[in-house]
């Protein structure tokens with residue numbers, strides 16, 4: 157599991173003077189699922205395009221399976237990498253089966269493999285339908301089937317579940333996990349933090365062309381979980397929402413949060429030197445119910461990093 161399969165060092169890329177990548181570093185081990193997270197325009201797709209040989213970097217290096225990539229991917233590496241971009245690469249006037257058979261025929265892949273994949277991605281009832289009649293989720297499932305036909309070692313997915321129906325997204329997520337179980341490697345970009353949390357061994361937060369943090373989702377969450385305290389209170393004096401807001405705005409700092417549901421008030425206080433004074437102050441006004449260390453999710457981690 158410790159073998160490095162992808163190594164990206166100080167990758168830089170500009171478009172007409174605009175610095176899209178400002179020194180991306182990333183190390184991916186065999187058998188890992190790595191998530192690239194970041195806001196729109198962060199540089200995730202550009203990184204993927206360089207990694208898959210579609211775009212040339214201005215400087216920096218990419219090594220795949222030990223080989224430094226210079227001009228495009230060498231054939232032996234192309235055979236081991238499959239990539240699925242956001243845009244469809246299917247023939248819309250052909251049916252699903254013909255789309256896969258065409259690719260299988262060119263690459264000497266047995267037709268059993270086609271049938272197997274269509275079944276695994278739950279497309280078996282739509283094989284004779286023209287792809288142009290497919291939903292976005294069905295198209296994406298078929299694109300991944302096509303990518304997996306060649307039995308790659310590395311699967312690269314650029315926003316594979318973005319905007320898909322929940323059933324298609326779930327089929328894809330389960331297949332990604334199954335792919336990893338065969339000791340294969342996945343690099344995926346996503347906007348869904350919950351998805352990254354569930355699938356990825358490590359996530360790279362990318363912002364403005366740089367990896368600003370790279371670690372296991374649990375490590376990020378552990379860091380945060382010590383930083384917040386969740387306090388449950390009851391609005392027993394029946395203060396109005398406006399009064400509560402006015403009161404809390406005066407007491408809480410910008411990093412704190414609160415929510416009010418009927419008369420239940422939940423505070424999330426960033427742990428700082430005056431947290432207990434703050435909590436005691438608030439408890440004068442509201443009835444104290446419970447105190448908990450907050451369960452951070454990746455969304456909070458992301459907000460925290462971006463702040």
Ligand SMILES: Nc1ncnc2c1ncn2[C@@H]1O[C@H](COP(=O)(O)OP(=O)(O)OP(=O)(O)O)[C@@H](O)[C@H]1O
Pocket residue numbers: 171172176194195196197198199200201202203
């Ligand atoms: N061919 C291009 N020409 C000019 N600018 C480009 C080109 N490709 C990407 N960019 C710019 O580079 C930056 C990074 O784009 P990129 O597509 O890598 O971001 P991203 O993180 O994948 O965003 P998203 O989540 O929206 O897909 C953006 O500002 C984008 O407009």
